[in-house]
Amino acid sequence: xYEVTQPPSVSVSPGQTATITCSGDKLGNKYVCWYQQKPGxxxxxxxxxxxxxxxxxxxxxxxxNSGNTATLTISGTQTMDExxxxxxxWDSNAAWVFGGGTRLTVL
Amino acid sequence: xxxxxxxxxxxxxxxxxxxxxxxxxxTFSDYWMHWVRQAPGKGLVRLSRIKTDGSSTNYTDSVKGRxxxxxxxxxxxxxxxxxxxxxxxxxxxxxxxxxxxGFDIWGQGTKVTVSS
Numbered sequence: 545x546y547e548v549t550q551p552p553s554v555s556v557s558p559g560q561t562a563t564i565t566c567s568g569d570k571l572g573n574k575y576v577c578w579y580q581q582k583p584g585x586x587x588x589x590x591x592x593x594x595x596x597x598x599x600x601x602x603x604x605x606x607x608x609n610s611g612n613t614a615t616l617t618i619s620g621t622q623t624m625d626e627x628x629x630x631x632x633x634w635d636s637n638a639a640w641v642f643g644g645g646t647r648l649t650v651l
Numbered sequence: 652x653x654x655x656x657x658x659x660x661x662x663x664x665x666x667x668x669x670x671x672x673x674x675x676x677x678t679f680s681d682y683w684m685h686w687v688r689q690a691p692g693k694g695l696v697r698l699s700r701i702k703t704d705g706s707s708t709n710y711t712d713s714v715k716g717r718x719x720x721x722x723x724x725x726x727x728x729x730x731x732x733x734x735x736x737x738x739x740x741x742x743x744x745x746x747x748x749x750x751x752x753g754f755d756i757w758g759q760g761t762k763v764t765v766s767s
Binding site for chain 2: 588
């Protein structure tokens with residue numbers, strides 16, 4: 545079955561750019577979503593179809609996907625962005641597979 | 652637009668539990684639905700998917716043959732019947748709506764603890 549891999553943790557200073565990766569075989573051929581999950585809360589979709597933002601998601605969240613790696617970028621990271629981020633790959637074969645999640649620490 | 656799960660709790664190993672998920676604010680029957688779980692301190696795992704009319708389902712290997720997902724569109728409700736529960740099934744279980752582009756609506760989750 546298809547698998548995607550994320551780093552367990554990423555740290556960033558407030559105001560800087562955070563980059564979280566998601567890796568998988570030929571991931572660029574699949575659609576990728578990103579979900580933000582704060583402690584004790586349900587996940588929230590922040591990026592879909594690799595780079596699109598749902599309404600209400602700040603412009604500082606952006607995404608890309610090429611080759612074997614998808615990337616979630618948070619520009620001008622704020623303390624409120626501290627959360628777990630989960631990538632998810634989809635195509636007819638990947639069938640909505642989640643990565644293991646990345647904890648973003650803003651310090 | 653919301654999903655509200657219920658039915659979680661403490662159950663002994665080998666026992667059964669049925670989770671429910673009530674949808675509101677949207678046409679429930681128009682959407683494929685999923686169950687996703689998250690063990691303590693772990694990532695998200697998609698368990699099952701059910702077609703709009705309930706005619707097709709699929710499951711991840713770890714729950715195949717033990718868990719059954721179904722839906723009652725007249726009641727706007729999704730179900731997860733869990734049998735032969737194991738300690739490793741301990742998790743928060745989420746009901747999730749699949750849109751064409753991703754999982755756009757999540758329930759608040761219901762906690763299941765499998766322990767003697």
